[in-house]
Structures are given as C-alpha cells and as structure tokens.
Amino acid sequence: MGRFDGRVALVTGAGEGIGLEIVRQLVREGAQVLLNDLDGDRASGAAAEIRASGGDCRSFAGDAGDVAVVRIMVAVAVEAWGRLDLAVANAGLTLYGNFFDYEPAALERVLNLNLRGSFFLAQAAACQMRDQGEGGRILLMSSVTGLQAVHHLEAYGMSKAALRMLARGLVHDLSPHGITINSIAPGAILTPRNLQDDPDFENSWGNEIPVQRVGSVEEIAAAALFLLSPEASYITGQTLVVDGGWSVTSPLPGQISYRNQGDPT
Ligand SMILES: NC(=O)c1ccc[n+]([C@@H]2O[C@H](COP(=O)([O-])OP(=O)(O)OC[C@H]3O[C@@H](n4cnc5c(N)ncnc54)[C@H](O)[C@@H]3O)[C@@H](O)[C@H]2O)c1
Numbered sequence: 001m002g003r004f005d006g007r008v009a010l011v012t013g014a015g016e017g018i019g020l021e022i023v024r025q026l027v028r029e030g031a032q033v034l035l036n037d038l039d040g041d042r043a044s045g046a047a048a049e050i051r052a053s054g055g056d057c058r059s060f061a062g063d064a065g066d067v068a069v070v071r072i073m074v075a076v077a078v079e080a081w082g083r084l085d086l087a088v089a090n091a092g093l094t095l096y097g098n099f100f101d102y103e104p105a106a107l108e109r110v111l112n113l114n115l116r117g118s119f120f121l122a123q124a125a126a127c128q129m130r131d132q133g134e135g136g137r138i139l140l141m142s143s144v145t146g147l148q149a150v151h152h153l154e155a156y157g158m159s160k161a162a163l164r165m166l167a168r169g170l171v172h173d174l175s176p177h178g179i180t181i182n183s184i185a186p187g188a189i190l191t192p193r194n195l196q197d198d199p200d201f202e203n204s205w206g207n208e209i210p211v212q213r214v215g216s217v218e219e220i221a222a223a224a225l226f227l228l229s230p231e232a233s234y235i236t237g238q239t240l241v242v243d244g245g246w247s248v249t250s251p252l253p254g255q256i257s258y259r260n261q262g263d264p265t
Contacts, residue, residue, distance in 0.1 A: 137228045182227045184227065
C-alpha cells in the first residue's frame with residue numbers, strides 16, 4: 001500500500017525540476033497525477049516517462065498564471081479521475097534584475113505566475129475539495145528568498161514572502177473543510193534551470209550554505225510529500241524551510257576572528 005493510493009493530485013510547472021520530482025514520488029506512492037507545464041512537449045514527455053515506469057500520470061499543457069487555464073486544469077483532473085485531493089502550486093518564475101532598472105513588465109510576469117496563479121489554483125482546488133467533503137491538501141512553493149534578502153531577487157523574493165502569508169491566511173477558510181494549506185521554502189536546489197543559469201551552481205551556492213552543498217530535488221519532494229500525506233493532518237498554515245541551514249545564518253566579513261576569545265581555563 002502506498003501513502004497516496006486512490007489520491008488524485010495536480011502539480012503545476014512539473015515538466016522538469018522540483019515539480020517533476022514531486023510527481024515522480026507521488027506516483028511511486030500510488031497517486032494519480034495531472035502534470036502541468038507551460039511547455040507542452042516537456043509536459044507530455046515527462047508524463048510519458050512516468051507512465052512507462054507503470055505510473056498513472058497525464059499531462060496538461062498550459063500557463064499556470066492564467067486563471068482560466070488553472071480552473072480548466074482542476075476540471076480536467078476531476079474529469080480524468082473523478083476527484084482532486086492534492087494540489088501543488090509549484091510553477092514559479094525567477095527573474096533576476098537590478099532594482100534601479102527593473103521593468104514593470106518583469107514585475108508583472110513574476111507576480112502573475114507566482115502569486116495570481118498560486119492564489120487561483122488554491123481557490124479552484126479548494127472549491128473542488130470542499131464540494132467533495134473529504135478534505136484535501138494544498139501546497140504552495142515559496143523560497144528562502146522570501147525570508148532573507150538575495151540581491152537582484154527583490155521582486156521574486158517579495159512574491160515568495162507573500163506565498164508564506166497566503167498559506168497562513170487561508171487557514172480560516174480551509175480548515176472547516178478539512179483542507180490543509182502549507183508552503184515549502186527551498187534554498188538553493190540543483191535543477192536543470194539553475195545549472196543552465198550558472199554551470200558552476202553547485203560550487204558557487206554550495207559554499208555559502210552551512211551543510212556545504214546545494215539541495216536536491218529529491219530532498220524538496222520528500223518534504224512536499226510529507227506535507228501532502230495523511231501524517232501531516234494537524235499541520236496547516238506553515239512554511240517548511242528546506243535549505244541546509246542557509247537562512248538561519250548570517251554571512252561574516254571574511255574569516256571569523258577568535259582574537260577576543262578568552263582562555264576558558
Ligand atoms: N530551484 C531552486 O533552487 C528553487 C529555490 C527556491 C524556490 N524554488 C521554487 O520552486 C518552484 C520550482 O522550481 P524549479 O527550479 O524546479 O522550476 P523551473 O524554473 O525549473 O521550472 C519548472 C517548470 O515550470 C515550467 N513553467 C514555467 N512557467 C510556467 C507557467 N507559467 N505555467 C506552467 N509551467 C511553467 C517550466 O517550463 C519548467 O518545465 C518554483 O516556484 C521556484 O520559484 C526553486
């Protein structure tokens with residue numbers, strides 16, 4: 001028996017990276033999953049790969065920042081499997097930029113997918129779960145950049161901080177229906193996109209992190225599956241930070257100096 005036998009899930013932005021690994025692990029543990037990606041070929045290729053290994057997965061190509069698309073996505077999952085139990089608003093856009101030159105269009109793109117898309121996916125999924133009357137799980141994808149300032153990620157970080165608050169805010173509406181809402185704040189995670197942006201990603205980011213390495217998509221997916229699982233039934237409104245200790249530290253200027261340390265004897 002898998003933890004998610006008979007459960008129907010939907011994951012946005014899941015053609016590669018963190019979302020794809022969440023889908024893989026959900027399917028491995030018995031869920032039926034609708035895998036969304038903006039890139040149709042990527043979505044269908046990923047879903048085909050999962051079906052080839054024996055899982056029940058269908059693809060859905062579309063923009064997770066488009067409210068009409070998000071609503072159709074929920075309807076398609078329900079049409080395919082008769083219900084929806086788990087929704088993961090994973091799709092997010094990272095647009096680096098100097099604050100002094102940041103364009104309104106760039107800000108709008110970031111907010112549109114990261115906030116508008118996540119908000120309305122949560123709403124559409126929650127309406128379906130409420131009508132089913134058997135509870136559910138909604139998971140948002142925040143980031144440590146919503147907790148600490150990362151230079152040139154101000155717009156992105158602002159959107160990720162807002163997702164943390166969205167998870168808190170929705171407990172009033174969702175709890176009476178047995179629906180939990182949480183978010184995950186990943187640190188620096190090794191994904192195809194990060195490697196493309198910075199081929200030396202593992203070294204350049206890993207060195208700044210207390211555990212001395214970047215995180216893996218498997219580590220984020222494992223945290224996601226816990227929050228989506230029956231075991232997390234009393235956890236709601238929370239953000240689980242999965243970052244190797246990065247966000248609890250403060251960088252020091254150069255080497256730590258012990259010159260003022262007294263002799264303990
Ligand atoms: N990778 C990291 O280090 C990291 C760290 C913190 C938070 N996050 C967050 O985790 C989530 C997943 O990150 P990732 O790095 O795996 O993602 P990613 O940037 O690699 O994108 C994953 C997939 O999302 C798809 N996508 C892009 N725009 C979309 C849209 N409008 N609608 C549907 N699909 C779309 C892409 O085609 C891609 O296949 C994001 O919300 C991201 O902000 C990632």
